[in-house]
Amino acid sequence: MSILVKNVTKTFGNFTALDNVSLEVPDGSLLALLGPSGSGKTTLLRIIAGLEVADSGTVLHREEDITHQSARDRKVGFVFQHYALFRHMTVAQNIGYGLRVRQAPKAKIRARVEELLKLIRLEGLEARYPGQLSGGQRQRVALARALAAQPRVLLLDEPFGALDANVRRELRQWLRNLHNTLQMTSLFVTHDQEEALEVADRVVVMNEGRIEQVGTPNEVYHNPASPFVHHFLGNVNLFHCRVEEGMAYIGNTPVQLPAHVSRDAKTTRVYIRPHLFEIEKTPDGNKSLHGTIKHLNPAGPVVKLEVTSDWGDTINVEIPNERYRALQLQKGDEVYVRPKEMKFFSDDYSI
Numbered sequence: 001m002s003i004l005v006k007n008v009t010k011t012f013g014n015f016t017a018l019d020n021v022s023l024e025v026p027d028g029s030l031l032a033l034l035g036p037s038g039s040g041k042t043t044l045l046r047i048i049a050g051l052e053v054a055d056s057g058t059v060l061h062r063e064e065d066i067t068h069q070s071a072r073d074r075k076v077g078f079v080f081q082h083y084a085l086f087r088h089m090t091v092a093q094n095i096g097y098g099l100r101v102r103q104a105p106k107a108k109i110r111a112r113v114e115e116l117l118k119l120i121r122l123e124g125l126e127a128r129y130p131g132q133l134s135g136g137q138r139q140r141v142a143l144a145r146a147l148a149a150q151p152r153v154l155l156l157d158e159p160f161g162a163l164d165a166n167v168r169r170e171l172r173q174w175l176r177n178l179h180n181t182l183q184m185t186s187l188f189v190t191h192d193q194e195e196a197l198e199v200a201d202r203v204v205v206m207n208e209g210r211i212e213q214v215g216t217p218n219e220v221y222h223n224p225a226s227p228f229v230h231h232f233l234g235n236v237n238l239f240h241c242r243v244e245e246g247m248a249y250i251g252n253t254p255v256q257l258p259a260h261v262s263r264d265a266k267t268t269r270v271y272i273r274p275h276l277f278e279i280e281k282t283p284d285g286n287k288s289l290h291g292t293i294k295h296l297n298p299a300g301p302v303v304k305l306e307v308t309s310d311w312g313d314t315i316n317v318e319i320p321n322e323r324y325r326a327l328q329l330q331k332g333d334e335v336y337v338r339p340k341e342m343k344f345f346s347d348d349y350s351i
Helices: 041-049 091-095 097-101 106-119 135-147 165-182 193-199 217-222 227-232 321-327
Strands: 003-012 015-025 030-034 056-061 076-079 153-157 185-190 202-207 210-215 237-244 247-250 253-256 267-272 277-280 289-297 302-309 314-320 334-339 343-345
Touching: 003 041, 015 041, 015 056, 015 210, 030 041, 030 193, 041 076, 041 153, 041 185, 041 202, 076 135, 091 097, 091 106, 091 135, 097 106, 106 135, 135 153, 135 165, 165 193, 185 193, 193 217, 202 217, 202 227, 210 217, 210 227, 227 267, 227 343, 247 267, 277 314, 277 321, 289 314, 302 321, 302 334, 314 321
Parallel strands: 030 185, 030 202, 076 153, 153 185
Antiparallel strands: 003 015, 003 056, 202 210, 237 247, 237 267, 247 253, 267 343, 277 334, 289 302, 289 334, 302 314
16 A cells, blocks of 8 residues: 555544544555545545644555654645645746755756656746746646655645636546556545546545545446435435335335345435436336426536426436437426436435
8 A cells, every 4th residue: 555544533623524534545546535525535635745633543655654754754745726836936946946945956956847847738838927827737837846856645635626617627637647657646635526536546435524435436436335425426316215015115106125225114215316217208117207397408418307206306317319309308298207227225314
């Protein structure tokens, strides 16, 4: 393991930011710490960086205990959300700042800055000041500055949070390609599910100071370990169902309970992603849910439908444009939707 966090707890007054958190970070991986505000992801990143001190627990880097080492001694590169560039310094001076602090030879600083300018694709802009750059360019400069001293680990706190959507998409791909080139152990904090699933090798989903699940993007999305993970990772329909004789009832439609749900349960919750519905204008067996189209939005790569069910719940459905055109759907149409995949959780949970 490159980084090993063991039983770390951190409180701020009466607020518990991290509650006995343990995490293994494989060497050379690109790992996303994902969660809502207040989940503890930034606190965990700052403890790994040495910018915060844990109340208890240990942090190891390749079996070396670095729990009480300073941030400088840990040799980590840290990239902040709002760049934190020095406005009075040029691009080249910003990138080389850490090396100058370490009193590296001028020739070495110059060579390293030139190398990094090529890496971040900003050759020719070394004499500009941060105010003369776009947001995406400033973030790349901040990343180059973090890489200048050749850190052992790269840490990024909401690196694209201050950028508009188009620039974020471009930089996500750029960061992924950069990581493939450097193969440096990297952790980044985000609350953007799409960003985490697109960029990271592994995703750590956090909630209320605890880790809910760790896995590949495919694992956490398709096999969520808890209702929170399922709800947090994209849009989902939640149905509260009664259970009778091994069947769960969505409205009046029976569906077979999976083996992991107790047959003694009286109720269960069923989660269905909007894109995991088939839609018809006529009934399709006894698993179809009947309703009326309340709203539809055909703009975008998929058509989004809001269907009011017979029992009053709204069913959110996403279908391909081709299917929408074939059925010639309109607001007010009666339709039947059939779930293709469902996730059941019988434990107590509220959103």
